[in-house]
Amino acid sequence: MSQPNFSIEFFPPKTPEGAEKLRATRTKLAALNPTYFSVTFGAGGTTQQGTLDTVLEMRAEGLDAAPHLSCVGGSAESIRAILQQYKDNDIRRLVALRGDLPSGYGAGGAFRYANELVEFIRKETGDWFRIDVAAYPEMHPQARSPQDDLANFARKVAAGADGAITQYFYSADAYFQFVEQAHKLNIDVPIVAGIMPITNYTQLMRFSEMCGAEIPRWVRLKLASYGDDSASIKAFGLDVVTQLCEKLLAGGAPGLHFYSMNQAAATTAIWQRLV
Numbered sequence: 224m225s226q227p228n229f230s231i232e233f234f235p236p237k238t239p240e241g242a243e244k245l246r247a248t249r250t251k252l253a254a255l256n257p258t259y260f261s262v263t264f265g266a267g268g269t270t271q272q273g274t275l276d277t278v279l280e281m282r283a284e285g286l287d288a289a290p291h292l293s294c295v296g297g298s299a300e301s302i303r304a305i306l307q308q309y310k311d312n313d314i315r316r317l318v319a320l321r322g323d324l325p326s327g328y329g330a331g332g333a334f335r336y337a338n339e340l341v342e343f344i345r346k347e348t349g350d351w352f353r354i355d356v357a358a359y360p361e362m363h364p365q366a367r368s369p370q371d372d373l374a375n376f377a378r379k380v381a382a383g384a385d386g387a388i389t390q391y392f393y394s395a396d397a398y399f400q401f402v403e404q405a406h407k408l409n410i411d412v413p414i415v416a417g418i419m420p421i422t423n424y425t426q427l428m429r430f431s432e433m434c435g436a437e438i439p440r441w442v443r444l445k446l447a448s449y450g451d452d453s454a455s456i457k458a459f460g461l462d463v464v465t466q467l468c469e470k471l472l473a474g475g476a477p478g479l480h481f482y483s484m485n486q487a488a489a490t491t492a493i494w495q496r497l498v
């Protein structure tokens with residue numbers, strides 16, 4: 224199989240130890256030769272500086288690293304200043320999101336939805352950035368309906384997004400159906416599949432609850448049955464996620480985006496089985 228486009232996501236480390244660990248992780252993952260890395264951006268401005276610092280450190284090492292940018296709670300001036308910082312550092316790619324405010328924050332901010340952010344970025348910076356946006360094969364949890372969510376995705380593409388990365392999912396059918404529906408709306412940007420390796424049952428259930436990703440019943444039951452047997456969870460997770468990736472690539476997915484959780488082992492193991 225020829226190497227498809229694949230990218231790897233990190234979050235900005237919160238401690239010096241985390242930063243050291245991430246350096247070791249990305250050295251290992253860089254050996255896989257991904258198309259690019261991306262670095263998340265905390266809602267409410269918590270890790271703005273961490274995002275830029277991590278991206279710049281990686282770029283100084285010769286790695287292609289793209290920042291995410293979430294707009295919730297931000298003013299037009301603050302987003303303009305961040306875009307300028309990215310431009311000043313010759314960053315040409317970003318992932319544009321609405322983000323989620325931590326509970327307790329009011330809505331606020333100049334942008335309500337990611338399509339407004341994409342529109343603003345295009346208005347302010349023209350074609351400087353390649354912009355990717357988020358897409359949800361199993362529907363964003365706050366959407367009124369799958370149709371509404373798809374229409375909202377279409378709005379982001381119409382505003383100027385060049386591509387999309389999906390929320391993670393474990394049903395290849397949900398992805399293929401979503402892509403087919405998007406094509407029917409004449410959305411022709413690449414929709415890269417987001418992949419979450421399975422390494423920890425409790426963490427997976429917690430994340431999936433928050434972001435609306437469905438864990439198939441049989442997968443959940445199997446994972447639960449392993450209890451504290453972390454080796455069996457990882458081995459089973461590796462089989463499940465590798466098979467999912469194989470199906471996606473065979474069915475025409477233009478690429479895979481790995482949510483690495485700043486860990487190298489699981490992404491590496493899946494990738495090595497694919498190539």
Ligand code: FAD
Pocket residue numbers: 262263264265266291292293318319320321322323335336337338356357358363364365366367371372373375379388389390391417
């Ligand atoms: P939007 O596209 O704005 O959609 C949000 C909700 O509003 C959806 O339910 C949508 O259907 C609805 N909606 C959109 N437009 C309208 C409209 N005009 N009228 C009515 N309803 C509308 N979060 C972070 O904080 N930092 C990150 O770095 C980050 N990276 C991510 C990367 C990827 C690939 C993905 C998939 C998610 C990421 N997230 C990140 C999480 C993301 O911020 C949340 O899922 C958030 O809740 C939605 O962001 P969005 O950009 O998809 O929002």
